[in-house]
Amino acid sequence: MTKIQGCQVVFENQEEVLKLLEDGKEIWMKDRPKKRMMELVQQTVETSPSSISYDKRNIVLKFLRSPIEILSNNSTSISSIVLAKNQLDPITQKVTQTTDLEEEKCDFVVKSIGYKGTAIPGVPFDDNQGIIPNRQSRVYDPNNEVFFFSF
Numbered sequence: 085m086t087k088i089q090g091c092q093v094v095f096e097n098q099e100e101v102l103k104l105l106e107d108g109k110e111i112w113m114k115d116r117p118k119k120r121m122m123e124l125v126q127q128t129v130e131t132s133p134s135s136i137s138y139d140k141r142n143i144v145l146k147f148l149r150s151p152i153e154i155l156s157n158n159s160t161s162i163s164s165i166v167l168a169k170n171q172l173d174p175i176t177q178k179v180t181q182t183t184d185l186e187e188e189k190c191d192f193v194v195k196s197i198g199y200k201g202t203a204i205p206g207v208p209f210d211d212n213q214g215i216i217p218n219r220q221s222r223v224y225d226p227n228n229e230v231f232f233f234s235f
Contacts, residue, residue: 086128095129099146102129107174125170146188148172150181154193164189 085197086093095101105126149167155165171182200214208216208225217224224230228235 085129089207091143092137093128093132093143093145094136095132096146098129098134104147104172108177111177162190162193165193
């Protein structure tokens with residue numbers, strides 16, 4: 085995404101994003117895939133312009149937002165998206181949605197790659213987060229405080 089010719093990536097509130105990365109560093113540094121991803125985000129934030137350029141296409145990234153509604157001005161085109169602002173707990177790194185909403189004009193919406201998992205019978209599952217609980221990439225049963233093995 086950062087290498088698309090004629091297009092620039094802009095982070096809204098760059099300083100806030102850098103602070104979020106710094107505040108969560110203790111947690112994400114312990115997980116190699118997260119560490120690599122966060123280092124890439126940090127590098128991109130630090131080298132990206134601070135405002136949009138009207139002579140280029142812009143990809144504007146907003147952190148701590150959840151899509152609520154996609155609006156259209158007719159039945160075939162998108163006019164804007166309604167976003168809820170979220171808060172990040174600096175200790176647990178858990179996100180909670182607030183009641184603050186904002187509407188952002190846009191022509192195009194890309195669905196993120198994030199997903200919510202579904203339970204597999206007999207395997208521990210956290211319905212609230214939509215994940216299989218794990219520690220160091222090993223399935224973990226938090227109810228019994230043991231690693232889960234199935235033979």
